[in-house]
Amino acid sequence: MNLSCLLYGPGKVRFENRPIPTIDDAHDVLVRISYVGVCGSDAHFWTHGGVMRIVSEDEPLVMGHEASGIVHSVGQAVTTVTPGDRVAIEPGFPCRRCKQCKAGKYNLCPGMQFTADPPRNHGTLARFFRAPEDFVYKAPDSISLQEAVMVEPLSVAIHGARLAPLAPGQNVLILGCGTIGLLAAAVAKAFGARAIFVADINKAKLEFAKKFIAGYSTFFPDVNFTPQEEAKRFKKEMKLEEGVDVVLECTGVESSTRTGIFASAAGGVLVQIGLGKADLNLPILDMCEKETVLKTAWRYSPGDYEIAINMLASGSISVSALISSVSPFEDAAVAWERTRRGEGIKNVIEGVRD
Secondary structure, three states: OEEEEEEEEOOEEEEEEEOOOOOOOOOEEEEEEEEEEOOHHHHHHHHHOEOOOEOOOOOOEEOOOEEEEEEEEEOOOOOOOOOOOEEEEOOEEOOOOOHHHHOOOHHHOOOOEEOOEOOOEOOOOEOEEEEEHHHEEEOOOOOOHHHHOOHHHHHHHHHHHHHOOOOOOOEEEEEOOOHHHHHHHHHHHHOOOOEEEEEOOOHHHHHHHHHHOOOEEEEOOOOOOOHHHHHHHHHHHOOOOOOEEEEEEOOOOHHHHHHHHHHEEEEEEEEEOOOOOOOOOOOHHHHHHHOOEEEEOOOOOOOHHHHHHHHHHHOOOOOHHHEEEEEOHHHHHHHHHHHHOOOOOEEEEEOOOO
16 A cells, blocks of 8 residues: 555644555656655644645645655656656646646646645655656766755755846855755856855854855844845945845745845846745835846746756755755654754655565
8 A cells, every 4th residue: 555644734644555546647657755855834734734725634635745766667658767767756747738838837837736735636755656757857876865855945946046047157145044045055156156145044054054065155144133234234244335146035034035135236136935924025115226126936947857957967066965864754743843943954754664
């Protein structure tokens, strides 16, 4: 059977045998899950039962969306992977037919079936998971299956950088040193940024950022001051009279977004990657005066996963240092709780053992 980890509501987890997914389409791929990464949204589900849609006792949800594994079996039309291949799974499956899909923006597909999305889109925290062939990617031999879990968050960072678009020679400010923020900084370096600045109110995370990739300048915001005051101090300390060209906001915190806007140069771009409260109060007058470009990012789009895979394969980005812990399948809640408490960078859950 397909042993699975289901959430029945805040703090309510059960392990149950469910049917093994069948290959219903000629392009289906059945993957034996090896590892599942814990995202901040998983911690939110664990604490609150969901984000936009809530898990219930009547409709529990198999958790997990950052996953890697080994191909178990394939449909008769599958040509890109074969049983035994090591793979990373892209966890959102669009309709491929709507206006957004045809425009190359499948991440905006109104019919998107995203993994571990209530009430019925079950996740990867199970022995087996079925996915379409075109959303299953071979993992390069140079990385482990634990590291292959990081392709998903790396793709989020890549998507934000491409939206800017981040170009060689630019000054870049990364707000937030969680998984996405650290990966965004690594992507900025790989994309040729001239100077990279990272900021976080957690000093331990800033210290980790210094070790993760050389060449960063770090900034520790003081929450007792206004975003405008902190942006002024940032520009003074970093000797940036005009500000930065690109801001990648990875926290979702309103004060952080405001700081990024004030810290940006005239004509600068801020990409909102982090998700926080539903409504943000922004300094529109300052944005208009500088013609600040505000862009919003949603997951990843065509090409992002391929770029992430290629970056890992070439060694231009290494993610092994970001994996803080690996928990057995039956301790999934322990990994969620670690993430909720802000412990580590990326906590990972091992797949079901035979």
